[in-house]
């Protein structure tokens with residue numbers, strides 16, 4: 001039986017990014033990809049974009065090692081909105097206002113503020129090398145790469161910027177993020193052979209140097225109302241192109257995030273709200289073998 005059977009969870013969201021938080025710090029059991037897919041089941045599960053599983057900390061001074069699952073059962077190195085949900089949960093339970101966590105992408109610090117309902121996560125430094133994203137071939141300049149979709153002489157989307165925020169992102173610059181069928185193009189681009197580990201696909205419109213609007217098709221989860229790491233990747237990519245400042249407001253379908261790409265250490269800070277919806281226990285029937 002799955003370690004998640006009867007286990008407590010909290011359903012939350014980070015500006016509409018559907019998040020389930022599970023605290024397994026008192027257990028040595030692992031959540032499997034099958035478990036993660038079962039939780040997302042529309043039949044009695046808790047449909048989500050990301051499942052954030054807190055496990056025993058591996059280093060002194062950290063609260064937890066966090067495993068991040070997409071709803072298709074794959075694992076991700078980063079999830080900005082999910083981190084804000086975890087941070088709110090921990091802070092409300094402990095009264096803390098700062099904490100350090102570990103994910104597959106490394107250590108990250110988080111704190112409450114700059115207002116009481118806001119949480120800031122230090123998402124670390126972006127990476128731009130083609131092997132870091134990763135891409136399947138060498139690109140010396142990842143500010144724009146050669147990739148297009150649609151007719152060769154009149155592409156529908158082309159020349160994305162690519163960035164790793166601990167997970168792979170491709171950002172296509174457009175005039176209107178709602179003018180494209182992201183449900184159709186998202187899966188094609190997510191699974192394009194140029195991305196050996198797949199990629200999160202974002203459409204971005206630079207409104208002015210302080211404001212950017214985005215829509216994202218998430219690797220392993222599909223169309224989402226918000227993707228925090230995509231907001232960070234977009235802010236950094238726009239600043240690299242000198243089309244935006246290092247401190248910008250990103251508007252997503254589910255709300256707004258403040259992103260600062262800090263000059264002094266290259267780290268990207270993401271600030272936004274996190275919403276608690278309800279808590280419950282997973283129905284063991286979800287994890288019963290089929291057949």
Ligand SMILES: N[C@@H](CCC[C@H](N)C(=O)O)C(=O)O
Pocket residue numbers: 017049050070075076077078079080081082167168200218219220221226227228229230
């Ligand atoms: N929603 C997240 C990103 C989640 C991970 C992503 N789908 C991936 O596989 O890289 C966020 O808020 O950053």
